[in-house]
Amino acid sequence: MKVTVIGAGNMGGAMIRGLVAGGRVAAGDITAVAVHDKTLNAMREVGVQATTDAVAAAKTADVVLLAVKPWLVEGTARQIAGAVKDSALIGSVAAGIGLADLVSYFGGDKPLFRIMPNTAVTVGESMTFVTAGGATPEQTRTMISLFEPLGKVMEVPEKQFDGCMALASCGIAYALRYVRAAMEGGIELGIPPQMAQTVVAQTLKGAAEILLRTGNHPEAEIDKVTTPGGITIKGLNAMEANGFTRAVIEGLKASK
Ligand SMILES: NC(=O)C1=CN([C@@H]2O[C@H](COP(=O)(O)OP(=O)(O)OC[C@H]3O[C@@H](n4cnc5c(N)ncnc54)[C@H](OP(=O)(O)O)[C@@H]3O)[C@@H](O)[C@H]2O)C=CC1
Numbered sequence: 048m049k050v051t052v053i054g055a056g057n058m059g060g061a062m063i064r065g066l067v068a069g070g071r072v073a074a075g076d077i078t079a080v081a082v083h084d085k086t087l088n089a090m091r092e093v094g095v096q097a098t099t100d101a102v103a104a105a106k107t108a109d110v111v112l113l114a115v116k117p118w119l120v121e122g123t124a125r126q127i128a129g130a131v132k133d134s135a136l137i138g139s140v141a142a143g144i145g146l147a148d149l150v151s152y153f154g155g156d157k158p159l160f161r162i163m164p165n166t167a168v169t170v171g172e173s174m175t176f177v178t179a180g181g182a183t184p185e186q187t188r189t190m191i192s193l194f195e196p197l198g199k200v201m202e203v204p205e206k207q208f209d210g211c212m213a214l215a216s217c218g219i220a221y222a223l224r225y226v227r228a229a230m231e232g233g234i235e236l237g238i239p240p241q242m243a244q245t246v247v248a249q250t251l252k253g254a255a256e257i258l259l260r261t262g263n264h265p266e267a268e269i270d271k272v273t274t275p276g277g278i279t280i281k282g283l284n285a286m287e288a289n290g291f292t293r294a295v296i297e298g299l300k301a302s303k
Pocket residue numbers: 053054055056057058059060080081082083084086087101114115116117119123140141142163164165166216
């Protein structure tokens with residue numbers, strides 16, 4: 048299967064590295080399209096082909112993934128639309144570009160996908176969402192299987208897509224901002240920064256593993272930590288008094 052990724056920056060580059068590491072597609076069958084030599088050379092070092100010619104790279108591809116900035120998607124799509132094979136699966140990871148937009152660029156007779164990974168593709172722990180339009184179940188299965196080595200994949204209806212993107216793709220930044228805040232608090236408590244970073248990251252990983260493995264509600268796990276009259280409830284109450292939950296909800300709602 049030949050895969051062309053147009054745009055090889057933070058997301059496209061990470062997807063390519065993840066695809067190579069995942070081993071489901073041979074590095075030699077992946078083509079990265081970018082503009083600058085620095086990016087192209089970085090991709091060649093990963094072992095994939097790299098070019099500035101999107102049309103040529105799209106022509107031979109079985110899967111085309113658009114990973115340019117959202118405002119460049121329409122121009123890029125219209126540029127390659129006449130070149131892609133009829134059978135090619137076409138996916139866009141661009142925020143805010145809907146299936147209806149993709150249909151208007153490529154026509155309604157192509158298997159089209161919105162795909163939303165996050166930057167944890169670099170470590171094989173992405174939370175990736177796939178929404179299909181005009182694709183057969185088998186074609187959807189193929190697209191999903193491409194992303195499975197890169198983490199978890201969920202197929203979602205398009206009406207849930209933006210909410211999922213806020214939670215998971217923007218969510219990486221939100222989780223890391225929590226880490227930074229916790230580190231700053233730790234430093235005030237006398238913990239050196241690098242040590243605080245390791246401690247907070249491992250704690251977050253532990254909390255996430257508890258939920259993923261047990262499926263328990265977070266509040267049930269919080270109850271196990273909060274000793275009556277103990278120190279955790281004082282910390283939680285001080286965080287809530289400073290707007291923790293509201294800040295998170297408002298932040299997610301603003302992510303659109
Ligand atoms: N960053 C994230 O966490 C996430 C981003 N996304 C989506 O991914 C997309 C890309 O974002 P991101 O990776 O952050 O952006 P970057 O700016 O990091 O990467 C954009 C890439 O596009 C390339 N490029 C620019 N113009 C063209 C062109 N005309 N033809 C081919 N390639 C071109 C650039 O090449 P060069 O490097 O040579 O300049 C660069 O490699 C966006 O649509 C965004 O919504 C989705 C999920 C998460």
